[in-house]
C-alpha cells in the first residue's frame with residue numbers, strides 16, 4: 223500500500239531534494255498509532271526544510287511537516303481508538319521523525335493530544351505550532367500573576383504567526399495589548415481584527431538601548447529576541463514578566479541584571495516542541511473556550527500537498543500573508 227507525501231532527500235546528494243512522492247507504507251516507522259492526516263500547516267521551519275535553506279532535517283529521507291491533525295485509522299492503544307481525532311505539533315516530527323505533510327502519519331502515543339470537540343480540524347491546523355506557542359506564553363503570564371488589571375502587555379513581531387495569536391488571545395482575555403510591529407500596512411489587522419489597543423513601530427525597540435528604561439508595560443510576549451527583547455525587559459514595570467518565544471531579529475540577548483535585581487522582572491522561555499502533554503492539553507482547552515465565544519480572525523489560505531513546495535518558496539521570500547493550511551487528503 224502506498225500514500226502520497228512530500229519526500230525530502232539529502233540536498234547534498236540530490237539536485238531536487240523535495241518531491242511529492244508515492245511512498246510505501248513500509249517506509250513509515252512501526253509506531254503504535256496510524257492516522258489519516260486531515261490537515262497539516264506550512265510553517266517557516268517547514269519552508270526552510272522544503273527549500274533546503276537551513277539544516278532543519280536531521281536525517282534523510284524524511285517527510286516534513288511539524289504540525290499534523292488526523293484521525294486514528296489503526297491503533298495498538300486503548301486510549302486512541304479508531305476514529306479519534308488527534309493533534310501533533312513538535313516532538314521532532316518533520317525534523318527527526320516523519321512529519322505531517324503526507325496522507326498518513328505514524329505516531330508514538332505520547333505525541334498525541336486530544337482535539338477538543340469545540341475545535342474543528344481546520345481551526346486546529348490554523349492554530350498549529352504558532353497558536354500553541356502563543357497560548358503557552360499567555361498561560362505563563364497568567365501563572366506569574368500578570369492579570370489584565372496589572373497593565374498593558376507588549377507583543378513583538380505582532381503581525382507574525384505567534385504574535386498574531388498572542389495579540390488575539392490577550393485581547394480576548396481582556397488585556398490591553400501594545401502591538402510592536404514593523405509592518406506599516408498591518409494597523410487595521412492588528413487593531414480591528416485582532417483587538418490590539420495600540421501599535422508602536424518595531425524601530426522603537428530594535429536598536430540597543432538603556433538597560434533600564436521608563437516603565438511601560440506589565441508584561442511582554444517577545445517573538446523576535448535580540449535588542450527588542452532587551453528593550454522589552456528594560457521597560458517592564460516592577461514585578462512584571464517577559465516571555466521569550468522567538469528570534470526573528472536575532473538569537474543574541476545583550477542586557478544587564480538591572481531589570482531582574484532592581485525591578486524583580488521575570489524572564490521565562492517557551493519551548494513548544496518538547497513541552498509536556500499537560501501543558502498542551504491546558505493550551506488546547508483554552509482555545510476551545512475562546513473559540514466557543516468567537517471565531518479565529520487569523521487570515522489563512524488552504525493549499526494541497528502538491529502546492530506546498532511552491533508556497534514554501536513564497537513564504538521564505540515574504541510573499542505570503544497569514545497562515546497556510548495544507549489539506550492533505552483531497
Ligand code: NDP
Pocket residue numbers: 266351352355378379380381382383384385402403404405408424428445446450466467468469470471492493494495
Ligand atoms: P513569523 O515569520 O510568522 O513572524 C515573525 C514576525 O517577527 C514577523 O512577522 C515580523 O513582525 C517580525 N520580524 C521579522 N523580522 C524581524 C526583525 N528583523 N526584527 C524585528 N522583528 C522582525 O514567525 P512566527 O510568528 O511563526 O515565529 C516567531 C518566532 O518564534 C520565530 O523566531 C520562530 O522561530 C519562533 N518560534 C518559537 C517557538 C517556540 O516553541 N519557542 C515555536 C514557533 C516559533 P512585524 O512585521 O509585525 O514586526
